Each structure stands twice: as C-alpha cells, then as structure tokens.
Amino acid sequence: MTDVEAAYRAAVDAMTPAQRIERMLQLNQWAYWNVQRCVIAELGPLPPEELKWQVALRYYGHEPECRQLIEEQLRRIRTLTEEPKLPS
Secondary structure, X not given: OOHHHHHHHHHHHOOOHHHHHHHHHHHXXXXXXXXXXXXXXXXXXOOHHHHXXXXXXXXXOOOHHHHHHHHHHHHHHXXXXXXXXXXX
C-alpha cells in the first residue's frame, strides 16, 4: 500500500457512518456528472429528460431488459418533444 492509499484509508476509517454515506453520495454525483459530460460531448446539448435517460443507458445499457426499457423511454420522450407536423 502506498503512502497516499494509507492516508486515504486512515481518513476513511476516521469517518463516522454518516460521513461515509455523505462521501459516497458526493462521489456518485461526481461520477454521474462525468457521464453527463461524456454524453453531451458525444451527442451535443440535450433536454434534461433525454440527458437523464442517455446517462441511464450508459449505466445500464449492457442489460438487455434495462436497455429495452430505457430505449422505450427515449422514444417516448422524443415523440413528446417533436414539433407537431402541420398538414401540407
């Protein structure tokens, strides 16, 4: 174990359970924001609802059942946000 790892482990060991949970939530939020940034970099700006489901697709898309449900939600969102077509 390196000195940095040992110092990190000592700091975590000194935390209360509430502090550990708070730290976990902070790290999860940081990871979520990083995935959001990757999605935006790849697909460009998206409405918040579509961005949320694109992030979910990154997290859970490897599971066929989850992928199907997420893709259904994305289709639903796109249908709701499409401009209505006027008759020609």
